[in-house]
Amino acid sequence: MKNKIIVTGGCGYIGSHTVIELIENNFEVVILDDLSNSTEETLSRIEKITGVKPTFINIDLKNETKTKEVFSNHKDTKAVIHFAAHKAVGESVQKPLMYYKNNLYSLLNTLSAQVENNINGFIFSSSATVYGTPETLPITEENETQRPFSPYGNTKKVAEEILDDLIKSNPNFAAISLRYFNPIGAHESGLIGELPSGIPNNLMPYITQTAVGLREKLMVYGNDYPTKDGTPIRDYIHVVDLAKAHVLAVKRIIKKEQEKALEIFNLGTGNGFSVLDVIHSFEDVTNSKLNYEIVERRAGDVPKLYASTDLAKQKLGWTASKTLNEMILSSWNWEQKLRNKTK
Known part of the structure; x- marks a missing residue:
């Protein structure tokens, strides 16, 4: 019998790519999603792949x-992967109560339902924002977490503290928290990728939507950070590499x-890579020019974030495989296929 995994937020960007990897690794998947920032069409795209x-x-x-009620109907679930969350840094600063x-x-409702039904494996979709402004780089898991600049980041920090307290009170419960840096890219089929509602908050869909003509110009938030070109530096990771890590984490918990x-x-x-690095790489690999404008800094952003991934390599047997150019091209392929289909 296949092991059953519940994926909350499974129609979303990272969730849908993870569902594909789970299915391809012979897991049975149940998606829970309110479609607040995703679409049910994703299900047929997953089926197509x-x-x-x-x-x-x-x-x-x-x-x-x-x-x-849902969890009581799926008591045979082996583990839950929890993606369901609002995720826009800037929006969270404007609407903190909505985010909390x-x-x-x-x-809390997911964890309560799990405990009630004796489903004791949990993979949490966390974020590098829990490190706040790091004192040392690259960031290791030993870096102290700090009060993040944004309510979004703070929900991730508080969530990890909730997990820690739950585990101390429940010796049967086990969890893995995966702290992402900056996911970009799309599935190689071009059938699924990042599709935010409204104006994108993340860099890559903003770039591709501008390049395809959906947005007039790309806003670059700040060029006065203490970095090589004044724009924030981030560690960009391909979403499929990220999805594969979730499968390894699930297997680690089940075993x-x-x-x-x-x-x-x-x-x-x-x-x-800085924001301007990504823009220039996009222009190089697509042989096109982007219309962009430098504007004021955005609340909640930190100057530099990039990871040490030694621990994931040692314990999970995981490493990222895609280059920045490969990530960018997959995002562009997805955007073009999407817009050609909807024209």
């Missing part, structure tokens, strides 16, 4: 009663290979 249409339940995980309510209620009940791994490439 894998030949399998995962079970889908449209649910708002802030509803405790409905969440418990959505990201923490959905987490009970963890060395402690809550394990934490950074997921990045270990290389930092």
Whole structure:
């Protein structure tokens, strides 16, 4: 019998790519999603790629009663991968209560339903933002977490603290928190990729939507950071590399290979690229010019974030494989296919 995995937010960007990797590794997948920043069409795209249409339940995980009902119907689940969350740094600064309510209620209801139904494996979609402004680079898992600049980042930090407290009170519960750096790229089929609602908050879809003519210009938020060209430096990682790490984490939990009940791994490439680096790389690989403008800094951004991924390599057996140019080209391929289809 296939091991069943519940994926919350499974129709979203990282969630959908992870669902594909899970199916291709012979897992049975149940997606829980409220489609607030995704579309049900993703399910047919997953089916087109894998030949399998995962079970889908449209649910708002802030509803405790409905969440418990769904989990009671799937008691045979081996582990939960929890993606469901709002994720825009800038928006979280403007609407902090919305972020705390959505990201923490959905987490608490999911964990409560798991405990009630004796589902004791949990993979958490965390973020490098929990490190705040790091004192040393590259960032290792030993770096102290700090109060993040944004409410979004703080929901991830608080969530990890909730997990730590739960595990101390429940010796049967095991969790892995995966701290992402900056996911970009799309599946090689060009059938799924990042498709945010409204104006993108993340750099790559903003670039591709500008290049394809959907946006008039790309806004670069700040060029006065203490970096080589004044723009923020980030560690960009391909979404499929990221998805593969989740499969390895699930297998580690199911096989009970963890060395402690809550394990934490950074997921990045270990290389930092500035916003202008990414823009110039896009222009080079696509042989096109981007219309962009330098504007004021955006609240919640830090100057430099890039990872040490040694621990993920040693313990998970995982390393990122895609270059920046490969990531950019896959994003561009997705954008072009998407727009040609919808014209």
